[in-house]
Amino acid sequence: MNTPSRTTRPVFRAATVADVPALVRLVHSAYRGESSRAGWTTEADLLDGRRTDVESVTAELEKPENHMILMEVDGELVACCQVEHRGEYAYFGMFAVHPTLQNGGFGKALLAEAERFARETWDVREMRMTVISVREELLAWYVRRGYSRTGETAPFPYGDESFGLPTRDDLEFEILVKKLG
Numbered sequence: 001m002n003t004p005s006r007t008t009r010p011v012f013r014a015a016t017v018a019d020v021p022a023l024v025r026l027v028h029s030a031y032r033g034e035s036s037r038a039g040w041t042t043e044a045d046l047l048d049g050r051r052t053d054v055e056s057v058t059a060e061l062e063k064p065e066n067h068m069i070l071m072e073v074d075g076e077l078v079a080c081c082q083v084e085h086r087g088e089y090a091y092f093g094m095f096a097v098h099p100t101l102q103n104g105g106f107g108k109a110l111l112a113e114a115e116r117f118a119r120e121t122w123d124v125r126e127m128r129m130t131v132i133s134v135r136e137e138l139l140a141w142y143v144r145r146g147y148s149r150t151g152e153t154a155p156f157p158y159g160d161e162s163f164g165l166p167t168r169d170d171l172e173f174e175i176l177v178k179k180l181g
Helices: 017-031 034-038 054-062 106-122 136-144
Strands: 011-014 066-073 076-086 089-097 126-132 148-155 172-179
Touching: 017 034, 017 054, 017 066, 017 076, 017 089, 054 066, 066 106, 076 106, 089 106, 106 126, 126 136, 136 148, 136 172
Parallel strands: 089 126
Antiparallel strands: 011 066, 066 076, 076 089, 126 172, 148 172
């Protein structure tokens, strides 16, 4: 990947089925395997296996309540996320920034775009997400962006390989919430 210029303005667009293979590669590279270690959001020490696959991303894209946002810079896919309408709130997930571009402001810009989209498109006033609770650095990043740690948790789906293969037995999800103005 070429390093985009910091002066180049990112372009946001909705993902299509044609984007799915590139989305799967991006998400996997940001979280799993050696390539993910180039960034700071790796889960490689927590989980092995796949992060997602073509079938599950395609299925998510086909749901009418889901919207996947791509961020491109200089014509290259650099980040993505999923925003799902869940009635009174939107759920934020499948967030990935290319490992060599993490810490460059791309994630912050995409998160802001996802919040804007949810607020303006669905008129929701709250965004929720789940983060693996042992990922303190990532949790702190979201807190700096206005998310609150609720203290609520959800069990990690041990035995469901679609979430990966855990390398430890103390994983759970923490629920974060942000009020959208």
